[in-house]
Every structure is written in C-alpha cells, then in structure tokens.
Amino acid sequence: MPTDEEPCRPPDDLLAQAIELVLRHDTVTISLLQRHLRLSYSSSSHLMAWMEGRFVQPLDEKGLRHVIRPAGAPPAEPRVALKASKLVSNFYFLAPTFRIVSGGQTGAELAALDWAIGNEAAYGGWCPRDRRSAAGRIPDHYLLTETPSDDDAQHIRWNVRDSDATVIFTPGDVLDGTSGRAVRLAQELQRPCLQFHPGLRPGDLSRFLAQHQVEVLNITGSSSHSSTTKIIEISLITTSID
Template identity: 40%
Template structure:
C-alpha cells in the first residue's frame, strides 16, 4: 500500500508557490485540494469582511455601532414626536371646527371692535395671555369677564380687582377653564410654542364640548391676523374665550398676545 503524501509538505509547497504570486498566472490547479479550499475560503472571508465594513450599522450585528445608531434613532423619534404634538392638536381642532354645527350669521349692529361681531372677551385672569386679553378688551371698550378660581387665585397672587371675574367654588384651574370654554361661543388659544399643561387642557375641553376652537402661533403676522378675523366673522363669535400660557411659561407672551389681539380686533395691519 502506497504511502499518502504528507499534507504538511504539500501545503508548505503550495504556500511557497502561492507566495510568489504564481497563482495569478492561472496555475492554481497545481495546488493541492486542501490549499485550493483554503484559498477560496480566504477570498470569501475577504469579500465578507469588505461587505461588513461598508454595510449599514444595523447590519453589522450587535455592537457599538448598532448601539450608537439605535440611540440616535430614538433621539430622532423623540424629537419628531415632540414637534408633531402641535400639528396633531391643530388638526384635531380643525376637525372639530369642521364637524361642529355652524350657526347662520345674523346681521348685527356695529360693535366696539369695528366690523367684527365680538361683544365680550373672557379669560381665566391668569398672568400672560389671559390678562393680555382682558387688558385689550378694556382698552377697546369691549366687555370683559370670565371665571377664575376661588380666592381669585393666580401664580402672582390674587387677581387684581380691576378684572371683573366671577370666582368658582373650587381653587382648581381646570374648573374655571371648563366654565370659560362652555360660556363662550368660541375659544382662541395663543402660544409661541407647542401647547402644554393648562393650554393643552383648554384645547381638549373645547374639542370635547364641541365649540369652535382656533390655535394661533405668535408672533402676529398679516396672514394670521386676517385668518383669525375671518374665523370670528364666519362663526359669528359674540363671546370669545382667550387662553394661553402664563407669563412664567413663555417669556414675553403677554406683549406678543396683546399685540396680536389689538391688531386682530381693531383690524390694524401687522408686519409679516
């Protein structure tokens, strides 16, 4: 029985042959079978490694690259959800307005605000947008009022007596918010950012009550003022509830809200 050639010698010979680069001259057939298989596997390994280097981090398997990509993906998703909160609220408010039964416009006499039907402005008396609305009403000669928590509660102390508000039986802000929404023909919400807290609660209560509601992002522009005026006229809004964030939640919200309401109710044009 003939002896089988020693594989180590064959592989050694093959390594020596391939090391000279002769395999590039199509003489791979001179290699032994184990070396041919090893050479093929080596090339497959190189191609796979190259593919993995250029692959998306999710396709490289579990590792630092995938963890970083997953973390970045979660951050982007959180930002997308936060930025879409305002859009979803605006869409729901618009859908409520479209589903709410429209009242026929009744010809009315000229009101203190010109050709607008607004006769009264109400709010909760909180700092920020609420007081800006009451101050604008007093300045334009429009009736002002609304409900406020028991003890005329506000973040800066008792609400000044110059604001003619009715106290509720509860010190909770949500109670007076619900009463103001139901007492008005429509609710106007003014913010500079996405509505949160009590402002978001006002929008939700208006949708639940089925009353018209409009959310406007400040600052005032010609288009926003014109759209708001058209909304008031088409809805024949006599009693308007104005709500928004308090002064501590958004810096400068009082001045921005007052400027918008003055331009909207008086019909003065604003700069875009």
C-alpha cells in the same frame, strides 16, 4: 409744567384732527382715535385723556364716552350700529354685543382683559376661588367671577363652555398643560377652537371669528402679554364701521 393730573397738550395739528373726528360722533372710544388717526394705543389714550372734560365726557356707567358738543357745532353724522360682528378686509368689526372672556391667569389672558378694558369692550370670565393665579392674587379691577373651586380645571371648563369659541395664544406649536386642557375641553364641549401660534397671521384670527360668528370669545394660552396684545389690536375693531 404739566402734572400727573394734567396730560400734556397734544400738538396743534393732531389736536385739530382729533377734534374734527370727535365732533362727527355722539360717543367715541380710544380705538376710534387709534384707527382713524393711525396712532399707537398709548398715544390715543393720552389724547383721549387730554380731551376729557373739554371735548368728551368721562366714561359713564355704561362704559360710554359722550361728546361735549360746543354751541354751533354741527350734529353728529348718522351711523348704523352693527347688529352682529363681521369681517371686513381682514378686520373683525365688533358689534356692541361682542364680549371677551378670560380667566386672568396668564400673560395672554391678562392681555385680553387689558385690551377689553382699554378699548371699552365688554368682558368677564371665571377665575379660581379667591382669585388665585400662579403670579398671586388677580387684581380686583379685573371684573371676574370666582368659581366654587380653586382647581384650574373648573374655571377653564366654564370659560370654554360659556363662549362661542376659544382662541389659544402660544409662542410655538407645542401646547402646554393649560392650553392643552383648553383644547380638549373645546373638543369635548363641541366649541370651535383655534391655536394661534407664530405661523399664523392676524387675518387668520379674524377669519376664524367670522367663520364661527363669534360674539363671545374666550382667550387663553401661554404667549406673552405684549405679543397677544399686538395680535388682538390688529385683528379686532371695537367700533361700528364709519
């Protein structure tokens, strides 16, 4: 029986597809498995966990997973990294320079951070002094920088200021206090801003990012963690086109 330390072996047919895919690359990500094998994030993460130490190395200090290439295996296929993020068929393919910014205050903001961590994308952002949030202290594994003030206004302003654009995820058309403040600050600081509500589609987000050539994206809003994650996963691709 597998232990917590030893993930269950994936089905042979899936494992064969995964190994063939991995050996075509020098480095791999969970989102690569997710996209090419049409798996959920959870299944892709489990598959990656099983292959770690067998076919892929653990994450290195740069956040990369290098492939363990068996003797006699062919070299990786040549790939060209994107110099800038770009729109392809309603997906926004992210260059290595792309970065998520969030304050870790709401479900939407935590979803953005969790997505970045899970997909090995660069992230950061400002949060209130002492890592304060309405739900309590922001966990330390979120690598955020505290502002000098515990006033929400400061971290919201600085996250908008330091980003190319802001996307505000809301469950409806109405903006609450924090979301409304982010919109006003984006207008004041002349930063592009999109309120993403249920009337929009994931492609609308991708096109907004492409229109403004966004490489640093601030995400905030009052939507739930799950609904925000779903839209981000559909819209953003964290690897080069291959």
